Amino acid sequence: MVDPFESYKLYNALKLHFESDYDAIKYNFKSNVSPNSFFKRKDKYFFAKLAKNQKDLLNYYVFNFIEDVKYIADMEDKHYTKHRKIHDSLTRTFQTDIDNISDERFDNLLTATNINQAPMIIEKWMHEEITLETLVIMNALTDFVYWEGSKITETIFWPDVSRKITKYTPFVKFDREKYINIVKKAFTIA
DSSP states (O other): HHHHHHHHHHHHHHHHHSSSSOTTTTTTTSSSSOHHHHHOOTTHHHHHHHHHHHOOOOHHHHHHHTTTTGGGOOOHHHHHHHHHHHHHHHHHHHHHHHHEEEEEOOOHHHHHOTTOOHHHHHHHHHHHHHHOOOOOOHHHHHHHHHHHTTTTOOSSSSHHHHHHHHHGGGOOOOOOHHHHHHHHHHHHOO
C-alpha cells in the first residue's frame, strides 16, 4: 500500500509530465509539492482511495492521462484495464495493427501530405484502426513525429497529438529489434 501523499506526488509529477515540458522520468517523478498543499486539497480522499486499492498506481495514472482524463476524481478503472490489456499482449496487438495498415505504402503512412494535415498513421489511430501504443512504437522506430512535425504548421490538433505520443513513449516498453522485424515483414514486398 502506498501513502496517500505519495499517491498525490506521483499524480502531480505525471500531470506535469503530460501537460508541460517537465520530464517525470528524468526527474525521477519528483515535483514541488508539500504535505501542506496536499492536506489543503478537497479531493485528498481520491488519492487515499487509490493509494489503498490500486497496486499499479503509476500505470493507472499514465493510462488515464493518455485518455485525456486530467482530474483525479474523474479517473476510471476502464482506462487502466484497456491499456493494461494492450500492454500485456503488446506484440500481438502491434502485429494486428500493422497487418491492418500494411496495405498502405510505408512512406505514405508516416508522411504529412501538406502543412495542415497530420500523417496518415495519425488518422488511422483517430479512426481506431490502430492503438496509441502502435503509434508510439512506430514513432520510436522512425521518429516521424519529429521529422513531420517540423513541416506541419497546424496549431490546434498537432501539438497535442505529438505531445501525447512523445510523452507516452517512455511508458511503452518493447523489444526494438523484434518490432523492426514485424514492420519489415509486413511492408516488404516478397
